[in-house]
Amino acid sequence: MTPTILEPALGASIGGPGADVAALLRRLYRTLATVRRLDREAVALRGHGVLPGYVDSRGREAVQVGAALALQTSRDRAFPTAHEPGMSIALGADPAAVLRSPRGADAVEGPVVHAVGWALCAKLDRTGGCALTPLGSGAGSAAELRTALTTARTSALPVVFLSSSGRTEGAGMPVLLVDGADALAVHDATVKALNLARSGAGPVLIDAVLPGPTAWPARDPLVVCEQRLRLTGTVDDGYFAEVADTADALADRLRARLTVRA
Template sequence: MPLTTLETVTVAPVGLPALLRRLYRTMATVRRIDAGARALERRGELPGHRSVAGNEAVQVGSAAALDPARDLAFPAARDLGVAVTTSADAALAVHSRAARAVGGSPVAHAVAWALGAKLDRTGGVALVLLGPGITAREVDEAMTTAAVSHLPVVFVGPAAPSRVQGMPTTLVDGVDALAVHDATARALDRARTGGGPSVVEPVLPEPGAWGGRDPLLVCEQLLRETGTVDDGFFADVADTTDALAAAVLGRIRTGRA
């Protein structure tokens, strides 16, 4: 099976600053909402919250590569980063009832949707994130179906089952949102042009060891290197994310999620 080394960023410089600003702003929003949700959990107001801290680059970078006019994301339960990136209901993604609101396995839904997209020739690609709550059997069955039927699906997560199916797999730095975006965009284009399913496998530091490789700091450094932003941009992002997070968390506290 083709397996790349760790993916490096090769996004064209045209439009790069705007993309980095979007990625940073979205990840900052996710980080702020997640921090507020963890505070609610500590106070007993939000039982069962699953933090996405350290995984923002994977969720935001992959979802940001979608073409919203024809592609569709199938995240694991409570993938807050995907919800914020795709303008879905962030409060529902955070709330403890969100997992129960999802009917069935996202990988099964993604493969079924991809089959429809292939038959209808829409050019759409399903993006499915492999996370907690999805069993190895579900992933294996979904990848088998996708491989046999040559379906337009991109799996983001551990690639072990794909090795059996011979799917192309790209390893990517899981704390670099731009690298995740670039690798996912390539996989989406491949699927869109008839290349079939593939896997983007983010490589993340061990839990508790990612402080020096914070997704937000990595993106901030890349953005500052473009010379298109100053401290004012980051101050504005902080103010905006505070307001957005307050609105989302307020809905959760009042039971309107």
């Protein structure tokens, strides 16, 4: 099957008619800033031996946060790997537990297998729920991924796969190609993917293309979101200062908790 490239259309389509895009951008920015600050703290703690297995997620926050905040948490479920802390934190998980979680080396099965199994149950129970799970490091072995993807396709399961590979060929399912540095675009693409999977079309792949090193810092996900948010005219410098102070305070509490238990 030749994958279909669906270009996300931003604007009034985001969140449906009458959606408050400025409010969504404020939520996205606050979550991105929090995840970035906690990631910076985790990297520092790794250097002190507190989180020896931590893998930093700088530059990938927009993919994790934008996708997570598109879920309808009353019926959808995310299955992130330990390499996507931003997704778990965006959904309200305890940051200390997330950052301390094993990095996937000792896992019997990856989250993609669990996501597909959960999606099968959701389809049979007719809950209207969709599973969201990243592909990539920590997602499972190659054999597990092949089996899970085949099962999802052949059974037309409501599951959205999230990739940052920049490759869409051979997916065998509809593909949404999106700018992985733009949290709003990722959010919009995920809403579209969830709606498509929920409609009975089967699994959908979101390929969030990340900018190369030469594109920084202009394509820093936090900078891109800030620029979009400032254009709404709903925030000023005080808002960004308050977000930074709140994230710093959370990082301080995180450091205290992790160093006491280390």
